[in-house]
Amino acid sequence: MAKLKGLKCRECGRQYPATPVHVCEFCFGPLEVDYQYEALKGVVTRESIAAGPPSMWRYKDLLPIEGEVAVGHHVGFTPLIRAQNLAEELDCKEVWIKNDSVCHPTWSFKDRVVAVAVTKAREFGFDTVACASTGNLANSVAAHAAEGRLKSYIFIPADLEQGKVLGTLVYNPTLVAVHGTYDEVNRLCSEIADKYRWAFVNVNFRPYYSEGSKSFGYEIAEQLGWRTPQHIIVPCAGGSLITKIWKALKELKTLGLIDGPVKTKMHAAQALGCGPIVTMIKNDSDVLRPVRPNTIAKSLAIGNPADGYYAYKVAKESGGHGEHATDEEIIEGMLLLARTEGIFTETAGGVTVAVTKKLIETGVIPRGESVVISITGNGLKTPDALYERLEAHVKIKPSLSAFDRALADLKNQAS
C-alpha cells in the first residue's frame, strides 16, 4: 500500500518526494508529510487499530513509516484518566488527563516524535542522529539511538547545569557543549544540520518527526470511545504538538473513524515568560513576535517557534483560545495535579493545568463540557522546580511521645 504521497510545502503547496528535506526550495516554507487518504479508507478501521499493539504503533498506517518499526516499540498508548478529583476542584463536569508523564521510555511525549524520527532515519540509511536540546528531546534521542545502535550527537549550551544532562549522558551519546549565546548555539546547530549527513531530528527530519505527535490525538479519540472531546488544552513550545493533534482528529474524521463533526476547541497553554503563540491568539494577530524566554517552564521556552503561526491558526480555526501562566501559577498547577490525582508532572504540565483553570474560571470553557488536559512530561526529571516550595511537615526525635505531641499539634492546626 503506497500510503505516502510525499512531502508538501505548507505555504505554496509544492510537492516533493519523501526524502530527508524540510524546507521548500522555492519559498523556504516548511514541508509536511502528505498521505493517500483514499488508499487508507476502509483499510484503517477501528477494528484494525484495536488489533494492533498497545503502543503508538497501533496507528502505524497513519505515520510516515514504510518499513518495520526500528525503535521505541512500547512508546505511547498512555493512560487517559477520568480526573474526578481535579474536576471537583475545578468545578467542571468532565475532566480527563492524557498522561504522557508515563510515556515509555523517557517520560515525555517526545518519545512519540523521536521514535518516528529514529525509525525513519534507519529507513533512509542514516547511521547518526542528532538534536539540540536542554531536556526532554535530548533524553529521548539518546535513548532511542542507543536502542537502535545508532551514533548520536546531542548539542547543549555550555552553561547548562550538569544535573540536567545526566538523564541524557547515561545513554552514552556524544554530548557537545557549545560555548556561546543562545543565538550562536542555535545558528551553529542549523548549520551542522545542513552540512553533515545526519538525521537531525527536529531540523532536517522535522516533517517526519513531528508526525509522531499525531498519535497523542488518535489515542485521545480512541480512548474516549471514538469520540472527540469539546476541549483539549495543549502546552506549546515550537507549536507542533497542538497542530498535529488537530491534524490527527481531522484525519480520523476523513477516514470515517469518528462519528459526527469534529467540534473540539484547541486551546494553547504557555508561560507568561515565554508565550508568543498565546499572545498572537489573545491579540487576534497572525504576526508572531519573537520573545526572550524568562520562565521556569524550561521545556516550553522557545522564543521564536517554527510552528507558531500554524499553532495560532489551529486555535482560531477550532474556536479555541489560549492563556498564559505565571511562574507562581505553574507551581500551583503542578501541586494541584499532584494533590488531586497523584500525578507528578513537570512545569509544562503545571502550565497546562494552570491554563485550564483560568479558561474555566473566565468562562471560555463552560463548566458542563468535556475537557482533556495534555500532560506531556514527568516531574521527577526536574524536581528542582519545587525545591523551595516543599518541606517536611513534621520533624521529631525518635520517640513515640515526640510523635504523639507532633500529631496532636497537627490536629490542632487543622481544626
Added chain:
Amino acid sequence: MTRTRVRLTFPSNLIQEPILYHLVKDFDIVINIRRADVKEDYGWVALEMEAGEDTLARGVKWLKDKGVQVDPIERDVIA
C-alpha cells in the same frame, strides 16, 4: 562562496530603512528573497544570502548591530 538561508525580523523603527539595500551594496552580499511579510510596524523576510564566509559573518553582525533579529530559516532549533 557560502550560502545561508535566514529569517530576518525587523522591529518597527527599522521598517522604513533600506537595510537590505545596504547589505547588498556595502557588503557585496547576493540576496534572494523568497517570502516576506512587512506590516506597518513590523516585518520579516525569508531570504538566501551568498558571499564569502567572512563577508557573510560581517554582514550578519552589521544586521544584528542595527537591531535586526537574524535567525536560521528553521528559527529556534534548540528544543
